[in-house]
Amino acid sequence: MATKKTTKKAKTGGAVFARVHALVRRIPRGRVATYGQLSELLDGRLSAAAVGWALRAAPEALPWHRVINARGTCSTDAERPGLQRALLEAEGVAFDREGRLDLARYQWRPKQRVDKP
DNA sequence: CCATTGACGAAGA
DNA sequence: TTCTTCGCCAATG
Numbered sequence: 001m002a003t004k005k006t007t008k009k010a011k012t013g014g015a016v017f018a019r020v021h022a023l024v025r026r027i028p029r030g031r032v033a034t035y036g037q038l039s040e041l042l043d044g045r046l047s048a049a050a051v052g053w054a055l056r057a058a059p060e061a062l063p064w065h066r067v068i069n070a071r072g073t074c075s076t077d078a079e080r081p082g083l084q085r086a087l088l089e090a091e092g093v094a095f096d097r098e099g100r101l102d103l104a105r106y107q108w109r110p111k112q113r114v115d116k117p
Numbered sequence: 118c119c120a121t122t123g124a125c126g127a128a129g130a
Numbered sequence: 131t132t133c134t135t136c137g138c139c140a141a142t143g
Contacts, residue, residue: 016140035125039138047138048125056124057141064124075124084124 016046020054027066030092031108032101034070041110066091066108072100 019042027033035048035055042051052075055064065087069075074084077099085095095101 050139
């Protein structure tokens with residue numbers, strides 16, 4: 001290997017969005033996932049920020065509203081005020097008065113049950 | 118190719 | 131607990 005300028009460690013040729021897309025689609029209705037969680041499910045090669053980038057450029061067909069930050073708040077409030085919260089509430093997710101939800105209760109758990117007493 | 122940004126996360130104050 | 135700082139990777143100009 002002689003010329004190695006572009007660090008293509010992982011098929012970054014636009015496959016980033018495709019990967020995130022496939023993962024977000026697996027999130028069941030009434031459940032949410034954090035950016036960091038998605039990054040870990042993606043082998044942790046992508047950072048949470050990278051996941052956010054893919055979602056921001058994602059089509060409307062993608063249920064991005066099920067993806068929130070680690071604080072349990074909607075980061076999209078700047079671009080889509082109230083939209084993400086409304087969509088989640090329609091799926092049975094309850095929000096706090098400060099616009100936050102209980103991650104321990106609504107965070108999607110792949111491969112395991114998600115019911116908390 | 119370099120610099121800046123961004124819907125993030127973790128750690129420190 | 132909240133706010134700030136730094137680091138993360140990818141996309142854009």
